Amino acid sequence: MTPTPWWQSGVIYQIYPRSFQDSNGDGIGDVPGITRRLNYIAELGVDAIWISPIYPSPMADFGYDVSDYCDVDPRFGTLADFDDLLAQAHARGLKLLLDFVPNHTSDRHPWFAESRSSRSNPKRDWYLWRDPAPGGGPPNNWISDFGGPAWEWDEASGQYYYHAFLKQQPDLNWRNPAVQAAMHDVLRFWLDRGVDGFRIDVLWHLIKAADFPDNPPNPAYAPALGEMDRLLQLHSTDQPEVHDIAAGMRALADDDQAAGQGERLLIGEIYLPVERLMHYYGEGRPGVHLPGNFQLIEAPWQARALAALIIAYEAALPPGAWPNWVLGNHDRPRVATRLGGGQARVAAMLLLTLRGTPTLYYGDEVGLRDVPIPPDQVQDPRELRQPGKGLGRDPVRTPMPWDASAHAGFSTAAPWLPLNADWPARNVERQSAEPGSLLALHRQLLAVRRYHPALAIGDVALLDAEGDILAYERRHGAERLIVALNLAAKLQRLALPTWAHGCRPLLSTLADAAPVQDGALLLRPNEGVILTLAD
Incomplete structure (x- = not known):
C-alpha cells in the first residue's frame, strides 16, 4: 500500500501566538513561549502546529498587515528563536506550519512605500491603483470586509488604492508576474528554513476582476449584518485566475518534496459554498492540499442537518x-460558546472522528468560551470600526489559562487581553489532574485516533438513526468502528446494524458507556460513544 501523507492522518493545532505563552513578561505571547509549551502540545497528541502571523508588523490588524515577510517581529522574538522552535518541534515529531498572508501587505512595507512614491515607480503596478470614477469618488462600489x-485616496499621486480589509492593508496585484516571483521567494525562504507548510490567508481574495466592475447588491442583506454583506463579492473575490496562483504555490511545495525535503502542506483559507470550494483542490493541475472546510462552525447542531452536510461534502470531493x-x-465564536459545555464534548468527538484532517483551535481542548471584552479594552479593528455588530474577534483570542497562579501562568504581567473569568478553575494544570475533564477527553480521543487507522484514514459511511443521533461507521481494512453522537439533552436509543451487535464501547465522552444490548446502544444526554468490534 502507498504510504499516506502525514497530514492525512494528522491533527493540526492552531496557535494564536499573542495569546499562547509569554516568555518575557510584556503580557504578549511570543515564539519562545510556544517553544516552552511544546511538551504540552506533543503530549496532547496532535501532529502539527499552525502559528498565526509572527512577521514584523505595525499590528494594525495584529500581524495580518505584514511589513517584512522574511523576519520575526521583535514582539515575538527573533529568527534565531524561530529556528529553535522549529528544531525543537521537529525533535518532538511535530510539524510546523506558518500563516502566509499573500493578499495584502502593510502600508509600511517597503514595496508599498515605493509604489506610493510616484506613478512612474517600477513597483507602482505591484498594488491596485485606479483613477477616480468619471464623476469623482472611488473607482467602484466595493466594500472593505x-x-x-x-x-x-492618495492625495500625492492622485489615485485610489484598493484594500479588501483595512486601509493600512493595501492589496497586492497578483496579475503582475513580479509580485508572484517575489512572493514565491518568500515561500522559498521559509521552506528552506524547514517549515512543513503554510496556511494561506484569504486565498480566494487574491485575484480581482480585471476591469473592476461594481459588485451587485445582496438581496438577503439585513442591517444587522456587517456592512461587507451589503454587496455580493462577485467581482472582488474567487476569480478563475486564482487557481493558477494556487497551482504555482503548490508547485513550490511539490518541488521541495521531490527534492527529498519531506511533504509540505498547503491549507487555503476559503469561505465559499462547497461547490466553489472544491475548485481549489485544483483546476487542471493540483491546487492546495486542503481548501479550508468551515461548515461545522455555522452548521445547525442537529443530527439530520449534520448528516446531510457530511454526505454533501463527501460527495462533492474531487477524485483523490x-x-x-x-x-x-481565531475569527469565529468558540465551540463551547456556540454549543455549551455538554455538547462541546460531543463536538470534540465529531471533529476527531470524521474522515479528514481536523484542525483544533488552542483553548478549545479546555472548553474556553468567548470572553466579554470591556469597551475600553477592545483591540480588534473590526469591532472598533463596526461597534455593536458582534463582529469583534477579541473574545476568541484571549490568553491560554495554564494554571491558577497569577495571570493564569500565561505571563508575569497583565495580559494584552482579559483572561476567561473562570481561569482559576478552567486551566490546563487543573484539567490535567482530572480524569473526566475536557482536556483528558481530547487526549483520549487523539490517542484512540492515532491507534486506530480506521479513525485516521478509513472510509466513512453514515448509519440510519432515529431522533437526534448522528452515527457513522469508520472502516479501514478489517477494522470497523462506529461513532454514535447524541445531540439531544435526553436519553436516546440507537439500533445498530447486524454486523455491529457484537461491538463494545471503546470510548465515551462521559463515564463508561452502557454496553450494547439487544442490538442497540443507549446514549445518555449529550453523550458520544465510539464502538469497536469485540476482540
Whole structure:
C-alpha cells in the first residue's frame, strides 16, 4: 500500500501566538513561549502546529498587515528563536506550519512605500491603483470586509488604492508576474528554513476582476449584518485566475518534496459554498492540499442537518481529494460558546472522528468560551470600526489559562487581553489532574485516533438513526468502528446494524458507556460513544 501523507492522518493545532505563552513578561505571547509549551502540545497528541502571523508588523490588524515577510517581529522574538522552535518541534515529531498572508501587505512595507512614491515607480503596478470614477469618488462600489469603502485616496499621486480589509492593508496585484516571483521567494525562504507548510490567508481574495466592475447588491442583506454583506463579492473575490496562483504555490511545495525535503502542506483559507470550494483542490493541475472546510462552525447542531452536510461534502470531493474539518478558529465564536459545555464534548468527538484532517483551535481542548471584552479594552479593528455588530474577534483570542497562579501562568504581567473569568478553575494544570475533564477527553480521543487507522484514514459511511443521533461507521481494512453522537439533552436509543451487535464501547465522552444490548446502544444526554468490534 502507498504510504499516506502525514497530514492525512494528522491533527493540526492552531496557535494564536499573542495569546499562547509569554516568555518575557510584556503580557504578549511570543515564539519562545510556544517553544516552552511544546511538551504540552506533543503530549496532547496532535501532529502539527499552525502559528498565526509572527512577521514584523505595525499590528494594525495584529500581524495580518505584514511589513517584512522574511523576519520575526521583535514582539515575538527573533529568527534565531524561530529556528529553535522549529528544531525543537521537529525533535518532538511535530510539524510546523506558518500563516502566509499573500493578499495584502502593510502600508509600511517597503514595496508599498515605493509604489506610493510616484506613478512612474517600477513597483507602482505591484498594488491596485485606479483613477477616480468619471464623476469623482472611488473607482467602484466595493466594500472593505471591515466596513466602509475598499478604496483609499492618495492625495500625492492622485489615485485610489484598493484594500479588501483595512486601509493600512493595501492589496497586492497578483496579475503582475513580479509580485508572484517575489512572493514565491518568500515561500522559498521559509521552506528552506524547514517549515512543513503554510496556511494561506484569504486565498480566494487574491485575484480581482480585471476591469473592476461594481459588485451587485445582496438581496438577503439585513442591517444587522456587517456592512461587507451589503454587496455580493462577485467581482472582488474567487476569480478563475486564482487557481493558477494556487497551482504555482503548490508547485513550490511539490518541488521541495521531490527534492527529498519531506511533504509540505498547503491549507487555503476559503469561505465559499462547497461547490466553489472544491475548485481549489485544483483546476487542471493540483491546487492546495486542503481548501479550508468551515461548515461545522455555522452548521445547525442537529443530527439530520449534520448528516446531510457530511454526505454533501463527501460527495462533492474531487477524485483523490482529502477532506478536512474545522470547529473553531481565531475569527469565529468558540465551540463551547456556540454549543455549551455538554455538547462541546460531543463536538470534540465529531471533529476527531470524521474522515479528514481536523484542525483544533488552542483553548478549545479546555472548553474556553468567548470572553466579554470591556469597551475600553477592545483591540480588534473590526469591532472598533463596526461597534455593536458582534463582529469583534477579541473574545476568541484571549490568553491560554495554564494554571491558577497569577495571570493564569500565561505571563508575569497583565495580559494584552482579559483572561476567561473562570481561569482559576478552567486551566490546563487543573484539567490535567482530572480524569473526566475536557482536556483528558481530547487526549483520549487523539490517542484512540492515532491507534486506530480506521479513525485516521478509513472510509466513512453514515448509519440510519432515529431522533437526534448522528452515527457513522469508520472502516479501514478489517477494522470497523462506529461513532454514535447524541445531540439531544435526553436519553436516546440507537439500533445498530447486524454486523455491529457484537461491538463494545471503546470510548465515551462521559463515564463508561452502557454496553450494547439487544442490538442497540443507549446514549445518555449529550453523550458520544465510539464502538469497536469485540476482540
